[in-house]
Structures are given as structure tokens and as C-alpha cells.
Amino acid sequence: xxxxxxxxxxxxxxxxxxxxxxxxxxxxxxxxxxxxxxxxxxxxxxxxxxxxxxxxxxxxxxxxxxxxxxxxxxxxxxxxxxxxxxxxxxxxxxxxxxxxxxxxxxxxxxxxxxxxxxxxxxxxxxxxxxxxxxxxxxxxxxxxxxxxxxx
Numbered sequence: 001x002x003x004x005x006x007x008x009x010x011x012x013x014x015x016x017x018x019x020x021x022x023x024x025x026x027x028x029x030x031x032x033x034x035x036x037x038x039x040x041x042x043x044x045x046x047x048x049x050x051x052x053x054x055x056x057x058x059x060x061x062x063x064x065x066x067x068x069x070x071x072x073x074x075x076x077x078x079x080x081x082x083x084x085x086x087x088x089x090x091x092x093x094x095x096x097x098x099x100x101x102x103x104x105x106x107x108x109x110x111x112x113x114x115x116x117x118x119x120x121x122x123x124x125x126x127x128x129x130x131x132x133x134x135x136x137x138x139x140x141x142x143x144x145x146x147x148x149x150x151x
Contacts, residue, residue: 043108050105050140053085058137062087070133075150084142088150089135090118096128097121100136104151112143115151 055063062078062085069076073091077084088100097120104115116136121127 044113045107045109048105048107048112048140048143050102050138052102053137053139057139058085062137066135066137070135074135075148077148079142082142084140085137086114086140086148087135087137088114088116089133092131092133093118093120094129094131095121096130096132097125098132098134100134102136102138105138105140107143107146111147111149113149113151114138 058066059078059080062076062080065076065078066074066087066089070089071092072089074087074089076087078087079085090098090100099119101117101119102114103117104113106113118134
């Protein structure tokens with residue numbers, strides 16, 4: 001209550017501009033303080049555990065599908081028994097040195113959401129000038145009846 005009385009006293013003394021500026025600053029700090037900077041999807045149930053698998057750990061039938069498609073960008077889901085494989089390719093790139101990061105992989109009520117980013121070579125990297133076709137394959141447990149959303 002004392003804070004309110006002090007506020008009213010300052011307002012009466014013609015210090016409105018100072019008080020309003022202070023209130024605006026406090027409000028801004030409060031709003032920014034509540035933001036973590038990371039966007040969390042509202043419908044996210046949980047993160048999904050996964051493993052990035054190399055070519056030697058991929059089923060032969062999946063390797064054949066990738067070989068047909070990897071010149072162009074692609075997104076493939078492939079189920080084999082209890083395992084779900086998700087392959088994402090970014091098509092032909094002008095040089096070597098590219099990598100792919102998995103930013104998020106999580107489950108919602110109806111979908112599995114996978115978000116990846118193609119990362120180009122750094123300026124200081126010594127890369128081949130030969131075109132490459134970067135792709136990534138992740139493996140997880142098969143979760144029945146879920147659509148896959150690629151971001």
C-alpha cells in the first residue's frame with residue numbers, strides 16, 4: 001500500500017513523466033525477463049530419443065531409396081519392425097564441408113516433429129570444390145499412428 005501512496009504522491013507533484021517512464025521500464029524488464037529466447041511449442045508432449053546412423057547402419061532397402069533421391073532435396077520415413085528411420089537430404093551443394101544439425105525432434109498428440117538445418121562450411125575451412133549431397137539419417141523407436149512433420 002505504501003508503494004501505491006508514494007506513486008500517487010509523485011503523480012500529484014507533477015512528476016508524471018518520470019513515474020510513467022519508470023513504469024514503462026519496469027514493464028519492459030518484466031516482459032523481457034519472462035522470455036527465455038527459445039520458442040517452446042505449446043503442443044509438445046516430449047522430446048524423442050534418437051541416434052544418427054551412418055551408411056553402414058542403415059537397412060539396405062533404405063540405402064537404395066536414398067540413392068535414388070539424394071541428388072535433390074528429400075524427406076523420407078522408413079519403418080522396419082520396431083525401428084523408425086527418418087532421412088533428410090538437402091540435394092546437391094557446390095562443395096564439401098556441409099553438415100546437418102537436428103535442432104529438435106519431439107512428439108505432439110498427432111505428430112512427430114523433426115527440425116533440421118543445413119550448415120555450410122566455415123570461411124576458414126579447407127573444403128573440396130567437388131559438389132556433395134549431404135543427408136542425415138536418424139533412427140528411433142517406431143511410434144505408431146503418428147504423422148511426421150518436417151521443419
